[in-house]
Amino acid sequence: MNAVTATAPTDAPVEASGNTSPAPAPFTTPVAPGLQWSDALNLAMPFMDQTHIEFVDLLAAVQTAENTELVSRWQALVDHTDAHFGQEDRWMADTGFAPGSCHMTQHAVVLKVLREGLALGQQGQWAPIRQMAHELTVWFPHHAQTMDAGLALHLKSVGYDPATGHISEPEALPALAISGCGGSSCSTSDSSDATATAPETA
Ligand SMILES: [Fe+2]
Ligand SMILES: [Fe+2]
Secondary structure (H helix, E strand, O other): OOOOOOOOOOOOOOOOOOOOOOOOOOOOOOOOOOOOOOOOOOOOOOHHHHHHHHHHHHHHHHHOOHHHHHHHHHHHHHHHHHHHHHHHHHHHOOOOEEEHHHHHHHHHHHHHHHOOOOOOOOOOHHHHHHHHHHHHHHHHHHHHHHHHHHHHHHHHOOOOOOOOOHHHHHHHHOOOOOOOOOOOOOOHHHHHHOOOOOOOOO
């Protein structure tokens, strides 16, 4: 899957050639939140869902930020995402996923891109952050409904308690380390695809 190509948030100029297709325009001003929490994102795993609710809220705060607050709000989102992904990576490591499984790889790629956006923002370049924020509104539902949903099912199947790390059904742990995503929508072949859905640096 290719990275999301953003469309203009407002009316885009029409090309002089007569082509009426709106040209992509950079995101340069605050926009309405592009993603809101809904039942479609609920994975019935409170620890995971609470983190995802916070992610959606922080992303909305970025999208609605004026330039003066954009970098600090992006910093808050990056810090939260670092903890969010790290938490899920620990859960995977605790329950039989191989290091570098596709879900972990996607986390690493996305976090790297978000940090690149932060570095650009700290240099006064705000458009990349606004572009990435838009792309996250598309990327996150897909990630939650595939990789995170698969992880939630896996954690439930082994009786994993995220608060304590206790596994109540160790007999359900995989005999071989999982290199795919652990969900019905993912397979080991997804690892080569794991970077494809990550937001891109504008
Ligand atoms: Fe997640
Ligand atoms: Fe995840």
